Amino acid sequence: MSTITRSLANLWKVGIKDAFHQMSYIGDTKAGTLIGIDRFGNKYFENTEELPLRTRWVDYKVHDIDASQIEPGWHAWISYAVDKAPSQDPALAYSRRPWEDTDAKPIQNYTQTRGAYKPYNTVKAKIDTWEPVAAERK
Template identity: 60%
Template sequence: MSTLLRTLRNLRRIGLKEYGHQLQNIGDTKAGTFIAKDRYGNKYYENLVEELPLRTRWVDYKDKEYDAAQIEPGWHAWISYMVDKPPTEDPILQRRVRDWEPKEHRPTLTLSRSGYKPYSTTKNKYFPWIPVAKARQ
């Protein structure tokens, strides 16, 4: 969490609605310059002046149930400080949708009912002991 003075300054800069949205989604208030919006609708921001090192870039996800796989590879490189320029400014990171890429996002299904569950096709060598109790008289 941030200091009271910084929180009040951010409240004045971003407004009450965005202030509540940020507290609900990222748990902190941040004011920065809007960099761009990707094809999933996520918004990317940067503030090089007031934020702590390695906390100067952040993403505002479009969905409430966000998934880290919704960040495109070029934006992931920018947000994790692998490159200095965002994909909108860097010609190497200009990413087009290729024929073999999915047209829309498929969420990661790990920890859900639709997730991959491995199963064994071999018989067990050992079986658990099941006690047989004699009926009481």
């Protein structure tokens, strides 16, 4: 969470509309330079005057926030694995492979949902559960 003076300074820099948008989705006001936009419409920002490890952030186009919506090159940049963003480094930039769809969408992470992968097991269990058998009383 930020201080009131920092929030007011960022409100002055980004404007009321963007500050309200940021408070609604990321819970903080941030002002920085737009580094790039990926093919899914996510916007990536950087501000080197912030605290360490808070200098880079993403404004998701779809506000169902999930890290699987970020492309690999941008994910490496936003997690500080590389210094140059994919918009500045051609090695990290996205290039469509011949087998990919032209209108590809991010693959969601289905962990802890009904769509999660559950392997089917055909091997007999090594340990059986004990089921007590009670004899009838006479």
